[in-house]
Amino acid sequence: MIRLDTVGKQNGKQILFIEASAALNKGEKVGLVGPNGAGKTTLFRLITGEEQPDEGQVIVERGVTIGYFSQDVGEMEGRSAAAEVMDGAGPVSEIAAELKELEAAMADPDRADEMDDIIIRYGDVQGRFEELGGYALEGRAREVLSGLGFSQEMMDGDVGKLSGGWKMRVALARILLMQPDVMLLDEPSNHLDIESLIWLESFLKGYEGALLMTSHDRAFMNRIVGKVVEIDAGSLTTYSGDYEFYERQRLLNEAQQQAQFERQQAMLAKEIKFIERFKARASHAAQVQSRVKKLDKIERVEPPRRRQTVAFDFPPAPRSGEDVASLKNVSKQYGARTIYDDFTFSIRRRERWCVMGVNGAGKSTLLKLIAGAADPDGGTVAVGGSVKMGYFAQHAMELLDGERTVFEVLEDKFPLAGQGSLRALAGCFGFSGDDVEKRCRVLSGGEKARLVMAMMLFDPPNFLVLDEPTNHLDIATKEMLIEALADYEGTMLFVSHDRHFLAALSNRVLELTPDGVHQYGGGYTEYVARTGQEAPGLRD
CATH class of the missing domain: 3.40.50.300 (P-loop containing nucleotide triphosphate hydrolases)
Structure with missing residues (x-):
């Protein structure tokens, strides 16, 4: 194709x-x-x-x-999310827009004298809409949007009022519906x-x-x-x-190429040694010439290109007390919606809780309550003695000084650290070479997230509260982060949509559901095995 x-x-x-x-x-x-x-x-x-x-x-x-979904979604406003998605399906979307206009016209008392013409036109347009499968298309558009997490209210609301992340989902839905x-x-x-x-x-x-x-x-x-x-x-x-096969095969290919390179280097060294030893002897002139010609004809094996991977050496965190955080009889509401009612939960030292729950279940709210970024409406939230908390949330990226460079931000945060260690830290989180001279205002969302993460982990807290820490991180940076956190001796509470991250780092699961809160000993892998589902409300 x-x-x-x-x-x-x-x-x-x-x-x-x-x-x-x-x-x-x-x-x-x-x-x-x-x-x-x-x-x-x-x-x-x-x-x-x-x-x-x-x-x-x-x-x-x-x-x-060809349908192409990119991260640059462009402007969207003035239409509902459902209409925007249907627009990707071609002419039928224009007919759907006209149907909506005609429906509004039929309900407009100021256009009563045009009603006969409007009704005739509505019949024609409706017939054409049915002929093109428009009603089925709208159903399919809503099905795709629902799959991507949209409520009915969001589907019918102005797409221009959605955040950048939700507009991305609308753009993706357009391509999926287009088939x-x-x-x-x-x-x-x-x-x-x-x-x-x-x-x-x-x-x-x-x-x-x-x-x-x-x-x-x-x-x-x-x-x-x-x-x-x-x-x-x-x-x-x-x-x-698949991807796992690719990873294994690439490593195998690199090992084979390295072995082939080393064998050839050993052979070349042997030949060069012979030539150097006998080049001045007339009795060996023919042999020396023969070997020189042979070396000139050999196709050189290149060593494998080494992927530049930087390991982050996690400094040890100070020890906390056994009781790290607790919520007692906590209630929390947003408007008329109750998030928590009489909720009690405690976190002990070295526990690694991943929080699971559908959109709106209160995952981020729980992290905010424990981090002190939100107050409960009732009950108490307490953090234990000797607890040094590090809280990673998406809004932390907005607090970076746009005029400072990446390196200046790190220097401001750690004035006593050496330039070498700060450059190594920046490199671990994807800022190598001239990238450290970028001003924060030109950084992408992913780059800002990596910078905030780097600042938090350089002087590590003993209690990490992480809200979607893997957003925007590439696979190599995620692997580095997982390896660093695997050796971390503190306590963790985190939300993530990355199943590899969840499986590698959790040893407890807190599941928030409409039926109540469930706690599971064992990490995400054990949770999947016990419940038969990868996320609340979904079945394999």
């Missing part, structure tokens, strides 16, 4: 592709992987024709429809909670077209793709298998 044939592409001084080739065939589900800045988004833009290759060609079969021959999805798992992620997984498994996607969620990627294309050093390498 789509083929890249010896493609070359350069952006400014950066070479993205050199004679790169790959193919996307009918019905294939392919994961696109590679380091940040390797050219994943550029590859999508080459396929859609938004950019042209400098060399080679991108071939898309005639008549193939093109090929879907290009650039980070579709961003901004989704775990319930929406699992729904999207199921949807994409059942999708019959071809799929090419990137994702920072390894569990999500692993369950969907059957092939992986890796971008690295300008070339495209294809692996036939």
